[in-house]
């Protein structure tokens with residue numbers, strides 16, 4: 001059996017709510033504990049209408065590295081009401097970007113489509129901005145020095161987002177191969193959130209389940225393709241949405257990526273914090289950890305730091321940090 005010693009995990013897409021609803025301070029603290037138990041020491045909060053990410057940062061930001069957008073920005077009258085604040089015109093966009101930054105956002109999130117919905121045309125519910133509006137929002141955020149991530153489904157809307165200058169595509173259902181290629185060229189990362197869509201099927205009738213399964217199968221093929229051509233993939237669970245639990249869903253997402261045919265070393269490189277974000281903790285994993293969900297957390301003591309250093313040194317010949325430092329004795 002092989003073992004891995006890797007930096008802690010990072011969940012790139014969470015919401016600090018449960019089943020889509022805000023929770024108490026104690027609830028947020030127990031989510032933090034759940035993350036820690038599973039070896040997740042960094043999360044990106046993707047917004048809520050009551051900015052739960054700001055509260056989470058105050059409550060557990062000393063234990064988990066939290067980056068938050070506070071509120072997501074969406075086009076008034078379309079999808080996104082519970083995720084953040086609505087925008088109707090360019091002036092509102094400028095004002096809101098400034099306000100959210102003042103409140104402490106680490107990045108800006110913009111909603112450029114609806115969600116996957118079997119009841120809607122092309123299986124995407126209405127939502128998103130015109131390209132001009134999107135460009136102005138992105139420019140405004142950039143002028144203030146913040147990166148923009150984008151909730152978006154549907155090939156054209158994804159392309160618009162890339163052209164407007166976002167750094168990551170969240171969800172990204174129905175992206176074509178050409179669009180994925182463009183993401184690779186422009187260094188736009190992808191958080192495919194496949195498990196959360198699978199959980200949505202719990203609510204469906206059998207014939208709808210079959211349609212959804214086809215969408216998921218195609219999504220997994222796209223994820224595999226993106227990985228093969230070198231798109232940077234993030235592991236994001238969308239936990240906090242319905243039937244997606246914080247912490248344990250991370251392993252469900254990993255299992256689906258494995259199922260898509262991506263090898264373990266690569267999956268680990270997507271799942272772990274960057275080396276420069278290193279917190280003083282390592283995870284010790286057996287190669288079957290995705291199925292067993294067993295994670296051991298170790299802190300670096302002065303004695304083991306020497307050991308770690310030499311491991312990193314030898315591992316750098318295998319691949320960059322985060323790709324899993326493979327060795328066979330622990």
Ligand SMILES: [Zn+2]
Nearest residue numbers: 013015046238
């Ligand atoms: Zn989300």
